[in-house]
Each structure stands twice: as C-alpha cells, then as structure tokens.
Amino acid sequence: MTSLIKTENIVKTYNTGDSLFYALNGVSLSVEYGEFVAIMGSSGSGKSTFMNLIGCLDVPTSGQYFLDGIDVSKLSKDKLADIRNLKLGFVFQGFNLISRTSALENVEMPMIYKGIEPKERIERAKEALKIVGLEKKMYNLPNQLSGGQQQRVAIARAIVNDAPVILADEPTGNLDTKTSYEVMDFFVRLNEEQHKTIMLVTHEQDIADYAKRVVHFRDGHIIKDEVNKK
C-alpha cells in the first residue's frame, strides 16, 4: 500500500533580492493512513512552508509530493483547489471562519465548492456540528461563539467533506490551556474513532504530546523523526 503522504527531496526556495533563501532543503517524509503526526520546530525552521506544500496551497521548487497516490507537485491551480477540497481539511490558528456567516453556513462551504445539493449539504453540516458538539449553536455567528467553539466549527468544516487528511496549523495558538486540551481531545477522537490522518504543526511540547509521531524541523531539514512514547 502506498503512503497517504509522501514527499521526496522537496526543495522550496524564495528569492530575497539577490540571494536564494532555502525555506526547505530536501525534505523527504512519508505519512501512512491513520497516523497522527506533530510537526515541531522554531519559527523559520520551514515547518509552515512544509505545511503549505502538504496543504496544496503552494507547489515545491523541486522534488515530488504524492498525496493519496497523486503527484500534486506539478498540478495546475484549479486542480490543486480540487485536491484541497476533496483530500484536505484545514484547521488554522486564527480559526479562519468567515465572519457574519453562521456556523452552519461556514461548515457548508466546502460542500458548496464540491457541488453538493443544498439539502444534503445542510444535513451533513448539521451532522458534522453534532460531532463537535455544537448542534445547538449552528445558527450563531462566529463572533457569538467562544474561541474553543469557533475552533470546533473549524474542525467540523475540516471533516465535513470526508477528507482523509486534516491539517492543523497551530490550532491551539489562540486558546487558553484548558480549551486547548479540549480541542486536542477532539483531534485524538477524530484520529481514533474516524481514522483521520492528522498533521499538526505546533511549537508547544504538551500539544505535540497528543500526537503519536513527532517530526522536528530546523533550517529547512528534518532533524528528528520519532514515535511519541507517551
């Protein structure tokens, strides 16, 4: 069986005036179905660039990236949008819900771009909100929800399209410790009960401890890739 995520010698450079900056300098990583991986590193280590590539928001300068068996490193922008829609669910640090739009409509959104009928959309969005325990708040606007609730709406949005991979970029960065642990419990449940593959970027050790595998980045390289013993 092929890996769900497989990168081969990925390089990403940025032009900073007259010199090339290597944000990623040959990163090879394989992630299997159902894994829960935390990616750690200080800022500037390349972990965010790596997540953008994994999330198909960007393409590598060189190297290959296979997602679910598809070589996505050379796809067009429109094809990448389709891949993001079907294979990936995003959870961001700043929640990134669309303001002045109800929780339900926010969760519906990925299905709009997938082309699902309104009736089915609403049904599935309600189900997803039920999973994160927000079925009673589905008509609330984001600013009427607490930070933890907003992040749960974002999680519902990430899982509603049945994407195999969930990418969480510092999902607890804007939350207090207690809420952080609650949100992390959701990730654990998604991983264990729904068998979602979760890729989590964080720089907090206690958050990374929820993952089964921890990958450390420094200066555009993977410096450590270990199984979490806890």
Place this chain on the structure above:
Amino acid sequence: MIDLESTLRIAIRTIRINKMRSILTSLGIIIGVSSVIIMLAIGMGAQRSMAENMAKMGSNLLMVVSGSTTSGGIRMGAGSKQTLTYSDALDIQKKCPSVLAVAPYLSGTKQVVFGNQNWSTGIQGTTPNVMIVRDWGVEYGRSFSDEDVSNSTKVCLLGQTVAENLFGDLDPVGKTVRIEGMPFTVVGVLESKGQSGMGQDQDDTIMIPITTAQKKLIGVDFPGMVRHIMVKAVDENAVYTAQDEIKELLRERHRLGSKQEDDFTIRNLTQMMETAKESAKIMAILLGSIASVSLLVGGIGIMNIMLVSVTERTKEIGIRMAIGAKASDIRIQFLLESLLLSLMGGTVGVVLGILLAKFVEAFFDLPVYIAWWSLLLSFGFSGLVGVTFGYYPAYRASLLDPIEALRYE
C-alpha cells in the same frame, strides 16, 4: 464547479450585510438609469409632438412664395419681391397632375370689431380649396363658396379663438363684424386646429375670399397679387414631382429665360417638418447620451466599492480558496455581487425614472413619452455596467495567492 444558486445566496447575503454601502453604491446606477429614462422620455415626447403637429398642419404640403431672386446682383430674401398671382394658383391647380388642391393666400393683420368687443387678428384671403389643402373643416355654418370668390363678397369664416373673443357664448353665424370699418357677414366658424409646429395659435384667424382681400381689404401692388400659394400634392410620393411641375409651370408663366433664376421659392413643408423631427431625434439621442455618462460614473462607483470590498475580504477569499474555491469561483462570486448591485440599482432606477418622467409631464407641461424599449435599454445597460466594472475587481480577487490571503489581517 460551484452552483449558481449558492453563489447567488452568498452574493445576496453580502449585499444585505453591508446594507448602507450597497444602497449608496446602487445610488449611482439609480441616478444614471432614471436620468437616461427621463431624458429619453423628454426627447421622444418632443419628437412625437412634432409628428402630431405635422399631421395637424396638413400632409404633403408645398408652399410657393415669391422672391429669392438675384436682382441686379443683389440677392433678395424670399418674399421680398411679389411675383405670384391668383392666376398662377389657378394654373397650378389646372395644369399640374400631381397637385390635388391649391390655396392662394393674401394676408394681413387687422382689427376686428363686433359690438363693443374688438380683436386684432390675421386675415387670410384665400379660396374654398384651403379646406382641402390644410385638412381643415367648418365647425358650424358654411364655408365661403366659389361664387363668394368670384363676386368678392364680404363674407368671413372665424377661427375658434376669434369667435370666442368677439362673441363669447353667442352664435356668430349670420352676424356682421367690422374689419377696418368694413362690414363682413360671418358665414361659419372653423374647426379648432390648435397650435402649429412653431407654437402659433392657428385658430386665431379669419378667412375671407381672396378677391375680397385683394380688392377691398388688404390691397395689391399689381392686379391679382397673392403673398404665397399653398399646394397639396395628391399623395406622399407626388410631393417631389409636384414641386418640379410647379417650378416648370411658373418659370414658363413668369417668362423666365433659361439663364434667369427662379423668382419664386417652393418650400416642401413636409420636408421641413421631417428636418425638425430629425433634429428632435438628435436632441433625444444627445440627452440620452449625456444621461448615460452618469450611468458610467455609477459604474465607476461600483468598481471602487468592489475593489475596497475585495481588499477588505482578502482573508475570506483566502479561506474560500483553502477549502477548495477555484479562481473562477471567486471571480463569479464577486462578479455576481456587482451585477446584483447594479441590477438592483437598475430596477429602482426604472421605477424612479418613470415616476420622475410623469412628474416632469405634470409639473412642467412638457410632452413626455416613455417607450418600453428605453426602459429595457437602460436596465440592460445597468447590467452591462455591473459586469464591465465588476470584472476588474473580481479578476483581482481571483488572482490572490491563498497563502498571502490567509495571512492578511
């Protein structure tokens, strides 16, 4: 690919969320569309009243006036030298096959007295055929006859305005009025004809037999002189042949050599009216185009707001892209939003335009005509403006890089 219904819902919600801004943005289009409608309505109203006047004046008319000759190298204006005679008129009637009827005119302004009332009006000396030429009729009483003309009887026909001013409620028929102290028997009252194309009251007139005018009231420089001759051609197509026939006949009668210029001018009144109608049409187009400039300005307003909106919603665009929106989805979303804004403005503008046109008609007494196509045109134009000016902002939105957009605060 995203379905239209969902995109429409997103657009409608965005417009509703920013109510005040949406209304102000549409205002430019509202003003543009309504002013296009008003301007076109006024222009077309003028055009139509012109056409009505044309019908009132009588159709297929030619007017022969004396003059417009070069005499001794000095060009004289039309009518400056009298050359036309009553027998010219009779001959035109007799010899020109394209001519239906002829009415010679000899006119002057005189004071008319009945009892203790008096009124100054234009006296037209003419023949009974004037009724055919001018498509006119007698309201009551009778017209004067050919005998009246041959006998130079002192009979007259009153225009409605004159009859009202001299007689009030009395029946003028059979009464005697005095024109310059001379008694004239009123034989009839003319039908009302209203204003002419030039704004003159055509009912403020008195008709008398031409011979009476020549011999007794207005006088002539030479025997049989008439001021001008009105000619009605048999039909629309005969107007130009009639013109040629009259020209040939009159040149012969006036004994003009081949090198001499005409000592008369033939004016094609239908043509003149057509020209006036044409200029009214140009006026309407001009007014419409000036108004459409404001529609254009309204479009720029939409573009401005949409550009602001794209910048403001950069984060939203980033989120949408991250969860699977393609560039085309974003473009359609913003395009639909600006289209909706302008069509909203267009709808209100059409309603407002109709109301304001009615207002102009009622309060400024201007002839106004609202054509259905002018409504359709201005509404369609507002949609076009929405798409045209919405395209650039929508295109800008679709070009955003999702990573950059997500980072935007």
